[in-house]
Amino acid sequence: MTSYIIRRLGIGVITLLLITFLVYGLVRNIPGTPFTSDLAQMNPSKMMSPEAAEKLNRLYGLDKPWYQAYFHWMSNVLQGDFGVSYSRNNKPVGTLILERMPATLLLSSTSLVLAYLLSVPIGLWSSARADSPSERTASTLLYMLYSLPAFVAALYLQLLFYVKLDWLPLYGMTSDDYATFTTGGKVWDLLLHATLPVICFTYGSLAFYSRFIRANMQEVLRQDYIRTARAKGVAPLTIIWKHAFRNTLIPFVTLVGLSLPGLFSGAVILEQIFSWPGMGRLYFESIGQRDYNVIMGLTLMFSVLTLAGQLLADILYAVVDPRVTYN
Amino acid sequence: MLTTPPEVETMLAESAEPSAGFWFESWRRFRKRKLAVVALTFVVALTAIAATAPLIAGTRPIVTRYKGELYFPALWYYNRSWENPIFNKDRFRANYIASLQAKDPESWAIWPLVYQDPYRRVRGDLVWPDTPENPANGPPSRYNWFGTNSQGFDVFASMVHGAQTAVSVGFVSMSIAAAIGITLGALAGYFGGWIDTIISRIIEVVMCIPSLVLILALVALLDRVTNFHLMVIVGCTGWTGIARLTRAEFMKLKQLEFVSAARAMGAGSTRIMFTHILRNSLAPVLVPITFGIADAILIESGLSFLGFGASPPNPSWGTLLAAGRNSIEQTWWLIVFPGAAIFLTVLAYNLIGEGLQEATDPRLRQDAH
Numbered sequence: 001m002t003s004y005i006i007r008r009l010g011i012g013v014i015t016l017l018l019i020t021f022l023v024y025g026l027v028r029n030i031p032g033t034p035f036t037s038d039l040a041q042m043n044p045s046k047m048m049s050p051e052a053a054e055k056l057n058r059l060y061g062l063d064k065p066w067y068q069a070y071f072h073w074m075s076n077v078l079q080g081d082f083g084v085s086y087s088r089n090n091k092p093v094g095t096l097i098l099e100r101m102p103a104t105l106l107l108s109s110t111s112l113v114l115a116y117l118l119s120v121p122i123g124l125w126s127s128a129r130a131d132s133p134s135e136r137t138a139s140t141l142l143y144m145l146y147s148l149p150a151f152v153a154a155l156y157l158q159l160l161f162y163v164k165l166d167w168l169p170l171y172g173m174t175s176d177d178y179a180t181f182t183t184g185g186k187v188w189d190l191l192l193h194a195t196l197p198v199i200c201f202t203y204g205s206l207a208f209y210s211r212f213i214r215a216n217m218q219e220v221l222r223q224d225y226i227r228t229a230r231a232k233g234v235a236p237l238t239i240i241w242k243h244a245f246r247n248t249l250i251p252f253v254t255l256v257g258l259s260l261p262g263l264f265s266g267a268v269i270l271e272q273i274f275s276w277p278g279m280g281r282l283y284f285e286s287i288g289q290r291d292y293n294v295i296m297g298l299t300l301m302f303s304v305l306t307l308a309g310q311l312l313a314d315i316l317y318a319v320v321d322p323r324v325t326y327n
Numbered sequence: 328m329l330t331t332p333p334e335v336e337t338m339l340a341e342s343a344e345p346s347a348g349f350w351f352e353s354w355r356r357f358r359k360r361k362l363a364v365v366a367l368t369f370v371v372a373l374t375a376i377a378a379t380a381p382l383i384a385g386t387r388p389i390v391t392r393y394k395g396e397l398y399f400p401a402l403w404y405y406n407r408s409w410e411n412p413i414f415n416k417d418r419f420r421a422n423y424i425a426s427l428q429a430k431d432p433e434s435w436a437i438w439p440l441v442y443q444d445p446y447r448r449v450r451g452d453l454v455w456p457d458t459p460e461n462p463a464n465g466p467p468s469r470y471n472w473f474g475t476n477s478q479g480f481d482v483f484a485s486m487v488h489g490a491q492t493a494v495s496v497g498f499v500s501m502s503i504a505a506a507i508g509i510t511l512g513a514l515a516g517y518f519g520g521w522i523d524t525i526i527s528r529i530i531e532v533v534m535c536i537p538s539l540v541l542i543l544a545l546v547a548l549l550d551r552v553t554n555f556h557l558m559v560i561v562g563c564t565g566w567t568g569i570a571r572l573t574r575a576e577f578m579k580l581k582q583l584e585f586v587s588a589a590r591a592m593g594a595g596s597t598r599i600m601f602t603h604i605l606r607n608s609l610a611p612v613l614v615p616i617t618f619g620i621a622d623a624i625l626i627e628s629g630l631s632f633l634g635f636g637a638s639p640p641n642p643s644w645g646t647l648l649a650a651g652r653n654s655i656e657q658t659w660w661l662i663v664f665p666g667a668a669i670f671l672t673v674l675a676y677n678l679i680g681e682g683l684q685e686a687t688d689p690r691l692r693q694d695a696h
Contacts, residue, residue, distance in 0.1 A: 011528075014528070015528065015531055015532055015535060018528070018532045019532055019535050019536050022532065022536060023536060023541075023544075026541065026544040026545070026548075027544055029544075029548060030544055030547040030548060031547065031548070140362070143674075143677070143678075143681075144674055146677070147621070147670065147673050147674035147677045147678075148670050148673075148674075149625050149628070149629070149669055149670060149673060151629060151632055151648070152648070152666040152669055152670050155648060155651065155652060155655070155662045155666060156662070156663070156666060158655060159655065159659055159662055159663070162655070163655060163656055163659065170655070268539055268633075269629055269632065269633065272633065273652070283539075284633075287543050287544070287547070299536075303535050303536075306535050307535065
């Protein structure tokens with residue numbers, strides 16, 4: 001096991017180097033630099049003189065070819081320095097990411113918990129009532145939800161709850177006069193603003209998880225030991241919950257590992273639609289502003305999380321299933 | 328004297344008939360799933376709409392007889408250079424409704440079903456006789472079935488022509504992805520060893536790069552984005568699932584007897600890979616390709632929605648949605664109709680993919696009986 005983990009970590013480091021190298025090359029080759037800003041494009045008089053641009057480029061190491069600059073960036077990262085954001089007053093990238101993290105975590109953790117809490121009963125119910133008309137209808141509806149693109153759902157919900165009913169705010173995380181509210185009012189305000197994004201974040205994974213549970217349950221329910229349990233007269237509910245569901249937990253825990261990166265990455269389009277000040281939006285803005293260090297910092301974080309999630313899933317798999325060994 | 332029992336005789340007679348082939352059997356199973364068949368019908372209809380978009384909505388005649396010759400001005404929608412130069416020479420200014428009668432009273436024309444244009448506003452002398460001009464931001468009406476946008480372009484016409492974008496992006500990008508994915512997956516699965524190690528690393532790297540960064544960076548590199556660019560980009564980023572599945576299938580199948588038999592008969596690696604193994608692994612590989620088409624359509628509309636799609640003027644469902652979002656309080660029709668089109672198309676491809684999965688997976692087949 002230990003040697004397996006060490007080997008996986010080694011491969012992971014190589015993969016990380018490749019990913020960051022590729023992404024660095026890509027973003028550095030996008031036309032424009034952080035200093036040819038939108039402002040300058042709109043107003044030529046704000047355009048920087050070539051000398052000033054040259055000076056700035058040299059200051060930030062942007063005058064070097066990208067592959068040299070990449071090693072410069074990498075060696076800084078290895079010393080714990082992720083650089084500064086060019087377009088946000090030279091704020092350190094680490095601080096910037098930490099600032100944006102709570103907003104994304106608020107959405108993603110709420111929706112993850114909701115999805116798990118709801119999908120287990122739905123999945124169990126549909127495997128217990130397999131092939132009944134109500135189950136078929138529910139499964140079809142869930143499948144339709146799974147195919148509904150989040151940005152379409154977001155716009156539909158905004159139309160319904162903002163334009164038509166006027167119950168919920170259109171976007172943003174807080175109202176303009178948020179600071180004047182009492183604590184209870186602040187929580188309520190946040191809740192109102194978070195409702196639609198949380199729904200959009202949740203429904204897709206809810207549909208996916210409950211289908212996943214149902215598929216695994218169907219596999220398990222065909223096993224001989226379930227027939228044995230039925231034959232000796234165990235109550236149907238006990239069979240579902242104790243005999244069958246426990247044995248479907250093995251593939252289920254791997255899902256937990258794989259959902260780790262999604263927890264932090266946020267959804268670019270959703271955060272854009274709801275103007276939610278999270279990581280996905282930061283990413284999108286940074287690409288537009290050619291803010292290389294922020295893009296690289298976020299890419300590094302997402303890739304580390306993705307690889308760690310995969311490793312975690314594989315390790316958890318061996319932990320919960322004694323039949324699985326890595327040698 | 329020995330006689331064959333009658334039941335054996337019927338058995339012999341049955342076995343004499345050729346058994347149904349794999350694809351026929353799969354089609355029979357696929358047909359049993361009503362939703363999958365409905366989805367397939369939808370996709371076929373959508374493809375037909377996309378292919379014949381200029382005949383359904385447009386402001387250029389499908390066929391016209393002008394000065395004694397037959398012309399097909401609607402071909403302009405397929406390719407800008409297919410419009411006959413005579414109309415340019417005769418100063419039509421792309422306005423057939425006013426010019427045809429004025430320049431040649433003898434002329435006649437067959438017009439598209441809906442006289443509306445995705446690229447311009449029907450107004451002034453461009454309007455059909457006795458109908459009103461297109462209003463800007465007009466709600467759905469008799470003349471503009473799905474309303475109009477802020478420039479007065481007809482939404483229905485844009486959506487019909489936008490189907491072309493969606494369908495072609497889905498097909499072409501997944502053809503590219505399938506070509507890359509099947510080739511790499513086949514190489515990795517068949518040869519194994521260091522080739523497998525390298526290809527598996529490449530797959531892992533491409534999977535780990537946030538696809539949005541890759542796509543946004545590639546789009547930003549281009550000066551003027553066309554649908555073809557989008558297809559190539561989506562195809563070059565969306566092949567990993569296909570490659571992994573092909574690799575697994577090849578690893579499984581290369582150990583079977585028919586591969587050894589082919590090798591014993593002197594077949595080369597390429598021949599074994601692409602005529603023997605690939606043919607037997609085509610069914611499971613089709614499943615991620617179908618799901619991939621849904622993904623590609625989703626990515627294209629998402630990119631257009633974010634403003635990173637093909638450069639205007641290019642009708643895309645995502646572009647319509649983006650316009651609808653900007654005036655969400657007034658123009659619900661710019662959100663509801665294109666949103667439903669994206670949703671239904673994605674749903675249809677997913678349903679087909681699932682039907683295909685269940686129809687071609689032998690494990691599920693045994694369970695059904």
